[in-house]
Amino acid sequence: MEKKVTFTIDNKECTATAGSFIVDAARKNGIYIPTLCNYDGVKPAGSCRVCTVKVNKRHLTACTTPVAEGMEIEVDTAELNDLRNAVVELLFTEGNHYCPACEKSGDCELQALAYRFQIMAPRFPFQFNERDIDASHPKIYHDHNRCILCKRCIRAVKDKDGKSIFEFNNRAKEVRIKLDDKLGETLSDELALKAMEVCPVGSILVKEIGFKTPIGKRKFDRIPIGTQETTEQLSHKEEHHE
Amino acid sequence: MSKPVIATTSLAGCFGCHMSFLDIDDRLLDLIELVEFNKSPIDDIKTFTKDCDIGLIEGGCCNTENIHLLKEFRKRCKILVSFGECAIMGGLPAMRNDISVKECLEEAYLSGPSTVNEDKILPNDEELPMILDRVYPCHEIVKMDYHLPGCPPTADMIWIVLHALILDVDIELPYEVIKYD
Structure with missing residues (x-):
């Protein structure tokens, strides 16, 4: 036992x-x-x-x-909640998170945390760092403006031999998520969709399916992240993993 | 006692936040019972005629005129509210923030695919406000007292917050009214 x-x-x-x-x-x-x-x-x-x-x-x-x-x-506790808010606010100011223009808005976990914490505006200055969008792959695109470098895609999206399809490139401030050159070429539709699902923000998106869910029906429109129903929605995916 | 006075303006915004303000629908009738409007596109008063209690600022600052107006609002209003995503973080206009002003102007006035500008003139009349090096959130220019996120902020949130500010009670926002999009 x-x-x-x-x-x-x-x-x-x-x-x-x-x-x-x-x-x-x-x-x-x-x-x-x-x-x-x-x-x-x-x-x-x-x-x-x-x-x-x-x-x-x-x-x-x-x-x-x-x-x-x-x-x-x-x-x-007040101290820990403030610390959590600060982390979320830092992520919002470090990247360029234009929620009104993002396909993932409403389904984004970073945004959902900000909603749950009722963050009205970040306390830190916006950095407006220069980031690119890489749309060279036929199936997916990366918007590095939104990437929070959580490594969820690296850890969760693997080929049949267990190799990561995504990888970190460069170092420190310049670090970017990138598809592995070889493994990326053979990216299946299924894995592309999974990568989009795994990405907590709108950094990895599958092409040509944006804004499919109407406003009001998206994951966090009515139910805060972490409440029973969203937790269940999120854990549906866990069955597919190791 | 005289009614609280509200002023509103749109800086580098699209007037969407003002449209959402009108979306409080029949509560507008309650509102005009409670407050008086001064400088605002809603009543078309162009210049301040008195000091105000609440100022709603839509849009960030993209040119010198925006800064001038925002500072005037700060002087004239007891409470200033960043009203919408653009006022809070620059919003879509801030997408130019990692592009140089030179490049922006050239694209808009010289090399854009649909541009006809044979004399190659960039706007240079001294009456025109100068474009800033980047778009600034309002709270980077003056002290802002409240922030209402959303593109636009939901009508319900606008109503709840205004109502609470007018009656001087605590603001309690239900989950669904806070949206960033």
Whole structure:
């Protein structure tokens, strides 16, 4: 039998399977911890820091930290919520996120977090960094203005041999997501669609299907991210993964 | 007690936010019971005739006239509200922000595919406002007190916020009214 551990989240007594990550353990106990770079069924990366919680008074990412016996976890505190807001605001100011002109608007997880947190305007100055759009591939295009470098596409979209179809190019400020030259050539329709789904923002889009869902029926139009129904919608995909 | 006074303007915007303002529909009738309008396209008053309580600013700042007007609004209004995505972050006009002004003007007035400009003249009349190096969000020019996102902000949000500001009560926004698109 699986070993169970008990711990507290915001002083609420919780139990979960030993070794499960805090994000998943919290969800099993009915507590939502906001995430962005995390994707069900894919190895967590802890890159976006949106899921930051305090474990025994120390800041840790809930998507990469396994629960352990006796942990005292803080999730919904003023300090942590402000920190999460700040991370989302930084992403909005660092890239060029023109929501009104984006196909993913309404289905975008970055935007959904901002809606949930009721962010009216970011506290940081907009950077207006110069980024390109790469539409050279016949099936998909990359809008680097919107990419938040979460690596979800790299981690989740793989060919039949388990090789990543997307990759990081360049370094530091210049880093960009790119299709692997060889594997990209044979990208199937199915994998192209999956890449678009996996992308939390509107950075990877399949050509010729934009604005298919009418306003009002998109994923986060009426239901905030992290509530029961959207969580279910998102976890439908997890069955396909490793 | 006299009614609170509202002023509105559109800087580098498309008037979409003002259209959404009109979309509060029959609540407009309630609104004019509660407030008086001063400088605004809604009543076509062109210059301030008194100090105002609430100023709604649509659009960001793309030229010197926008900056002048925004500063005037700041002086004349107790509460200034960034009204829509363009006021908050520049919006679609800000898509030129990573392109040089020279390149923008040349594309618009000299080399555009549908441009006929035999004398190769760029707009240079001194009456015309100067275009800025980039489009600025309103809060980078003056202090803005509130931000209403959306392209345009939903009519419900405009109503809830205005109503709360007029009556001086807390603003409580339901999830569905905050949209960035």
